[in-house]
Amino acid sequence: MSMIQTINLTKRYGELMALSNLNLTIEQGQCFGFIGPNGAGKTTTIKILATLLKPTWGEARVDGLSVGPVNARQVRSMIGYVPDFFGSYDDMVVKEYLSFFAASYGITGDHRKQVIGDVLDLTDLAYKADAEVNSLSRGMQQRLSVARVLLHDPKVLLLDEPASGLDPRARIEMRELLKELHLMGKTILISSHILLEMADLCNVVGIIEQGELKFTGTMDEIIERARTMGGGGRVLTVAVASKTAQAAALLQQAPGIEKVEAVNSHLRVSLSPDAPNAHDAAPRIASALVQQGFALTRLEEEQVNLETAFMRLTKGLVQ
Numbered sequence: 001m002s003m004i005q006t007i008n009l010t011k012r013y014g015e016l017m018a019l020s021n022l023n024l025t026i027e028q029g030q031c032f033g034f035i036g037p038n039g040a041g042k043t044t045t046i047k048i049l050a051t052l053l054k055p056t057w058g059e060a061r062v063d064g065l066s067v068g069p070v071n072a073r074q075v076r077s078m079i080g081y082v083p084d085f086f087g088s089y090d091d092m093v094v095k096e097y098l099s100f101f102a103a104s105y106g107i108t109g110d111h112r113k114q115v116i117g118d119v120l121d122l123t124d125l126a127y128k129a130d131a132e133v134n135s136l137s138r139g140m141q142q143r144l145s146v147a148r149v150l151l152h153d154p155k156v157l158l159l160d161e162p163a164s165g166l167d168p169r170a171r172i173e174m175r176e177l178l179k180e181l182h183l184m185g186k187t188i189l190i191s192s193h194i195l196l197e198m199a200d201l202c203n204v205v206g207i208i209e210q211g212e213l214k215f216t217g218t219m220d221e222i223i224e225r226a227r228t229m230g231g232g233g234r235v236l237t238v239a240v241a242s243k244t245a246q247a248a249a250l251l252q253q254a255p256g257i258e259k260v261e262a263v264n265s266h267l268r269v270s271l272s273p274d275a276p277n278a279h280d281a282a283p284r285i286a287s288a289l290v291q292q293g294f295a296l297t298r299l300e301e302e303q304v305n306l307e308t309a310f311m312r313l314t315k316g317l318v319q
């Protein structure tokens, strides 16, 4: 049974369709990267799963349980939700903060002490146990947010842009923490704009745009899909021993080529998005140049990483 499932999940805010028939399946133990531009509907989806928002129609399920008022208590006991903001906690030190939330989960006595010690160790915050919550750096506050949602040992973690606003070191620390939680067997749904970090952390990715799920698959599938979806966005790097400008002029005329730019001593050749024979563009370019007497010294395709795949698959609608 899937750990997280949404079935035609739809949310309207007045006229605005924030989510449109979203069908998402996340299996137990997966780390799912939920990627999309601002306003795509990521927070809306996560809030519905966290029982904080009602869908307009459709259904969300956590471990087979329908998320709604009837099962809200049970669903909450299975999830840990880290929102994209950290509230203000005046005059409260870290261990009081955790004690307060542990109490609200009904964790008492020695067990509470034990659990708080465990989550502080796991999030590398034990040395800050007596520090004021408001004095912590943003990175530490984010780790404390994760510590808080681990108190009741949930199966599922819902993290809304946990790396936003963090400096590079804090981001790496957060990523290492999430990797550890993944290894511990938690099912993780994480939204982010930091696409390359998702590649390192998540084994499955979903790309959402304007409330619709555009693609979902493993990291390799996403990259392969982008690579094989025609010439769209594919770029070749071409270099010749001499007469680069003439080679550029020749390629500019060739079919299936959208744009040729000179970059340093080589050419960046963008293929037309709808070129029917984009798959054999490289050998065609090579033979055209050689036939015209150019000494070809380099011809390779620019690598597709998650970032470029994302730009292709979302047709550049992202900012």
Ligand SMILES: Nc1ncnc2c1ncn2[C@@H]1O[C@H](COP(=O)(O)OP(=O)(O)OP(=O)(O)O)[C@@H](O)[C@H]1O
Pocket (backbone or CB within 6 Å): 013, 016, 018, 036, 037, 038, 039, 040, 041, 042, 043, 044, 045
């Ligand atoms: N309470 C609300 N009332 C009206 N519109 C809303 C409300 N909350 C969100 N929206 C709109 O719904 C759409 C989806 O928003 P959502 O916050 O889910 O996107 P997101 O993908 O999380 O974006 P971001 O990356 O900026 O956090 C946006 O157009 C947003 O302006």
